[in-house]
Structures are given as C-alpha cells and as structure tokens.
Amino acid sequence: MLIGTAGHIDHGKTTLLRALTGIDADRLPEEKQRGITIELGYAYAPTADGQHLLAFIDVPGHEKFVPTMLTGAAGIDYALLVVAADDGVMPQTREHLAILSLLGITRGVVALTKCDRVTGDRIAEVTRQVAALLAPTTLRGSDCMAVSSITGEGIAALRARLDQVAMGEPPRLPVGGARLCIDRRFAVAGAGTVVTGTLLAGRLRVGDPLTLARGDGTLHAVRVRGLHVSNRPADEGLAGSRCAVNLAGIEHHAVARGDWLCAPGLAQPTDRLDLRVTWLPDAPRALTHWQGLHLHHAGGQVQARLALLDAHLESGGVPPGGHALVQAVLDEPILACWGDRIVLRDAAGRRTLGGARVLDTAPPVRHRRHQDRIRLLQALEHDDPAVRLAALLDSAPLGIAASALARAHNADVAAWKASLASRALIAVPGPGGGEHWFAPARWNDLGERIRTRLAAHHRQFDDEPGVERDRLRRMVAPALAPTVFLARLEAMREQGELDRAGAAWHLPGHSAELSDGDRVRAERLLPWLLDRAVDPPWVRDLARQLEHPEPDTRLLMRRLATRGEVFQVVRDLYYARAAVRDMARLAEAIAADGDRRVRASDFRDQLGIGRKRAIQILEFFDRVGFTRRVGDGADRAHVIRGDAPVVGD
Numbered sequence: 001m002l003i004g005t006a007g008h009i010d011h012g013k014t015t016l017l018r019a020l021t022g023i024d025a026d027r028l029p030e031e032k033q034r035g036i037t038i039e040l041g042y043a044y045a046p047t048a049d050g051q052h053l054l055a056f057i058d059v060p061g062h063e064k065f066v067p068t069m070l071t072g073a074a075g076i077d078y079a080l081l082v083v084a085a086d087d088g089v090m091p092q093t094r095e096h097l098a099i100l101s102l103l104g105i106t107r108g109v110v111a112l113t114k115c116d117r118v119t120g121d122r123i124a125e126v127t128r129q130v131a132a133l134l135a136p137t138t139l140r141g142s143d144c145m146a147v148s149s150i151t152g153e154g155i156a157a158l159r160a161r162l163d164q165v166a167m168g169e170p171p172r173l174p175v176g177g178a179r180l181c182i183d184r185r186f187a188v189a190g191a192g193t194v195v196t197g198t199l200l201a202g203r204l205r206v207g208d209p210l211t212l213a214r215g216d217g218t219l220h221a222v223r224v225r226g227l228h229v230s231n232r233p234a235d236e237g238l239a240g241s242r243c244a245v246n247l248a249g250i251e252h253h254a255v256a257r258g259d260w261l262c263a264p265g266l267a268q269p270t271d272r273l274d275l276r277v278t279w280l281p282d283a284p285r286a287l288t289h290w291q292g293l294h295l296h297h298a299g300g301q302v303q304a305r306l307a308l309l310d311a312h313l314e315s316g317g318v319p320p321g322g323h324a325l326v327q328a329v330l331d332e333p334i335l336a337c338w339g340d341r342i343v344l345r346d347a348a349g350r351r352t353l354g355g356a357r358v359l360d361t362a363p364p365v366r367h368r369r370h371q372d373r374i375r376l377l378q379a380l381e382h383d384d385p386a387v388r389l390a391a392l393l394d395s396a397p398l399g400i401a402a403s404a405l406a407r408a409h410n411a412d413v414a415a416w417k418a419s420l421a422s423r424a425l426i427a428v429p430g431p432g433g434g435e436h437w438f439a440p441a442r443w444n445d446l447g448e449r450i451r452t453r454l455a456a457h458h459r460q461f462d463d464e465p466g467v468e469r470d471r472l473r474r475m476v477a478p479a480l481a482p483t484v485f486l487a488r489l490e491a492m493r494e495q496g497e498l499d500r501a502g503a504a505w506h507l508p509g510h511s512a513e514l515s516d517g518d519r520v521r522a523e524r525l526l527p528w529l530l531d532r533a534v535d536p537p538w539v540r541d542l543a544r545q546l547e548h549p550e551p552d553t554r555l556l557m558r559r560l561a562t563r564g565e566v567f568q569v570v571r572d573l574y575y576a577r578a579a580v581r582d583m584a585r586l587a588e589a590i591a592a593d594g595d596r597r598v599r600a601s602d603f604r605d606q607l608g609i610g611r612k613r614a615i616q617i618l619e620f621f622d623r624v625g626f627t628r629r630v631g632d633g634a635d636r637a638h639v640i641r642g643d644a645p646v647v648g649d
Contacts, residue, residue, distance in 0.1 A: 502564010
C-alpha cells in the first residue's frame, strides 16, 4: 500500500516517518542542513504479518515546493495528513488537504504530532478544527490520532492502524498498459540509467519494450533491463507499486521528472483536453473563459488556457465551489488518459485554485459547445466503462477504432468489448489488423448514406454500371479507412442491399448494358487487349482496328472500365482485367521474395517492358490502393497494402 504524507512545513512529517519505520526520508545534505524536506523521500516497512509492505512517500510542506508535493501525491492509495498540535491548522494544511481531495484520495488518517508539547485540552481543540476542515472534503470522517515522535506516544497505535489497512488492502488489478510517471532519474555504475516512479496502471516486467515520452513530445524506444519494486529486486511490478526501473536505450541525462514510461501504444501526446473542473470554495474569484492557469498532471506541469463549454460561459464564469465542463488548451503536449486527475494553480503557480478530471484526450476544436458534444462529455463522466463506450459509439457516425478507444481510456479492448455483451456492437476489421467498432444505429446510417448516394448516381448516370469502391468512399465517407468501408459494402452485398459489376458497386436491379453495337465492338477489342496483355494498344489504335471514330471508341472504353472489364492505367491506355490481375500477383510475388517492396526495375525486368511503362503501372496500383509509394529517387519503391484485395480479382 502506498501512503503519502501531507501537511504544513515543520509539522513533523519526516520525523513521524522515522518513528514509524526507522528510516530517515531526508536524503539531501541541504535537507539535513536546513531541517526541511525539499525533495520527495521514501521509506518502506513490512506489516506486522510480514506478508505486506507499507511504502511511504514523504513530501515537502513548504509552499514553494507544492509542485513537488503534487508529484508525490500522484498515485497514492492512502493519505497520512500531519497536523502539529501546537500550531494547529495552517495554510499548507489546507492546501495539501485540498490537493488530496482534488486528486480523489478518499482514505486516510490524521496524525496530530508534537502532542508532548501541549495539554489535553489543546489536543481536543485541534481535533475539532481538523474534523471541521475535513468535513467538506473526500477525507471527511477520517480519524485523528494523537502522537509524539519524541516520546513515542501513539506511534504503536498509528502503526497498527496502517498495518491493519494494508493487510486488508485488495490487490490492484493490472488493467490496461503500463503507465509510470518519472519522479527521479540517476545513473548506477555498471547498470546505467535508472528511473523511479509510481506505476499508475498495468504491469512492468523485466525485458518489456516501453516508450519513454519526453515533455517536449519526443518518444524514445527503451527496454526494462532490471526492476526493483518497493526497494526490493523483482521480475514484475503491478499497478500501485513504487518501481525503480533500469532502462536500456537511453542515457539518464536525457530523462527528466514528469517524463513518462508507458506501453508503446499509449504514447500519444495531446495539447488539448476536455475536463470536468471543480473550483475550490476558497478560490478568490470565479474561473473565467480562457483564463490562464498552471495545469499539474502527475509529475509534470504546463501552462494552459481553459475555455468554458457549458452554461457558465453565459453566466460570467464558474463561481467558487462550482463545477464546469471546460476544454484546456495546453502550451506543451502531455500524456493523459481518461480519468486522470489534474490540479489547477494560478498563473504564477502560487495558489491551488481547483482540480479536474480528464474526460477526453482528443476533443474537437470546432463545435465543442454543441449540445450533442456536451451530452457526450456528461456520459464520459460515468465510471461504468459500458456506459462510456455506448455513448462514444453512438456519437461516432463513422465508428471508432478499438485501438484508439483503448489508448484514450487505457482499457483492455477485449474486456471493454465484453462489457457490451448484452448490448449491440458491430465489430469489423480495421486497418493494421485491429477492429473498428460501430453502434448498430451508426452502422445502419452509413449503409443508408451509401444507398442514397448510389441512387443519386444511378439517376444522373444511368448508362454507368455503378461507382468504383474508392470513388464511392470519397463520395460518402472520405475520412473512413478503406478497409472499414469495404467491410460495410460487403456486408450490404451479403444482405442483398448492394451488388457489384466488376469494380463498380450498384444497387440491386440497376444495370448499364452496352448497346448491341458497343457489345459487338467490345467483343472484338477485348481479345486484342488480352493478346498484348503487358503492352496493349492505345485508344487511337483500337479505333483504327475497329474502323470506329476515336471519340466513340474512347467513350466505349470508359464504359467498359466502369463495368470492371478493363482498367485505365494512363489516359487512353487500357489493360484487360485478367492482365491487371496477373500483374498485381506478380507484384505480390516480387514483394514476398525480397524486402517487401516492389521497385520499378524489378517489375520492368519481370514483365519485359520499358521502365516508363513499369512506373505507370505501379503508380496505377498506388491510385487504386493496392500499393503505397515509399521513398524518393533511387530509394523509391511500392509496398503492398495489407488491407487491399488484388486488383482485378
């Protein structure tokens, strides 16, 4: 169990930890000299049964070091609020308590220290002060225990209380990917870079590949070389643990406090967040539209401006003690996930004014105050993942990639999908091998848009058989991945709602038959194209052989192309369908036999054609989505797209 101290400077936090654990958490010479805590300190002690471990984080109490206190408070399970019986409640007592409440810490105990200096009446008076102070916070009702670190009075009882809580603590499940915010970094001779922090989610194992995300937005691939959990060597660390991670792949001077270690898929920095803000009752003034503040998240801090999203914009701001939906625009990117807690301090960084909970890490810039958007944010406040997922899917006309949802909420995709087992969810293959999810209503809406667009096209171009897939996607849903759009088309064809003639998709019953004369001409010219499969005649040559006007022959070839019987590679140059299929399969074979890339020189040599024509064919494959061009100049090549069927099949 991770326990964090809190309280005013010189109220005895470090001395209390020494009495509880026998460990002096002040490790810096300056701390020894000045007698105050400046940096985070750590102490560990086994519980009475020897089966559990108490892990303490000692935080500084001086107002200048509140950002350091915030770093230590991130991820704690239990608060140890320290109040000196002689001083009573002081400014940092109030601020630290407010921070604990804003971070959602609901469990803790109050230690009334220095009780050897005061009378019983004074202890009772301070106990009443503390109870009144706790009443409006998340720690309301927490016990006050009188102790003296000098005489030992009450220390055994406090230690027994902490042992009891730790022994009854259920293990935290390692849900989602690993997320660790770094609070220290140093080098160890013979080992290299070591970073420490609280593992906020997931699990860490020796050998795991991770991403180190810097505060400037840069990402570094690293590997876990070694691991200590709660000051002991370990092979694995679980969420809620204090971890020291020996990293391979980066020098210690390239790491800073506030950087993140996370599973590779979670490394998505953002400079915009939608939040539910709580403005403290003792804030000196209302939170106004576009107010500048310091935003503290885990171990990092950035400047931000807050845009009000709800009715508080019209009412002039969020009054002290109020709550509001806001969008935070950050000066620098951070790594955040749904549910993360944030503390807001004034622009000068001197006073804590409020806190917030992250609702969306990729909010829209436009229409952010639309009522549908506000309703979605209200649904995202729900702790039930099934409720959040249903709201997200319902608000997404084009569905959502499951990987994007898992990344934003650091959720296990399979478990989240299972949470909707009693509800309807449409899952189809997405790009990169993942799934793309739709709410049934949005899936049906997409199908209706496809039908409507095709019906309009058939009315306008009744002589065409339909619309090629990528062109239809650009008409209906240009932002949708080709793989997902194809899945929708295929599902509609299976249900008899669509049909396909070659490459052209059309509504059932629609046909664009060639005239008798054009069909006769087509039956004459198609064998000519097949006879010269890799070097077909140009339209002018076809017209000459048909003894037919060139413009009419060109129109005939366009109609055959829309029917999928031929493919236009460049203007006035058409290839037979079977020839295109064979060339596409040849490109696949070349890619499979080498470095997964198709180069014009290899393609040219295999087909026995000129380099210019080979480039034209490969560029045609790029246009239809069968390949993707990479590199330039001598490094130019074409990669087979994994989500595209063979052209001509």
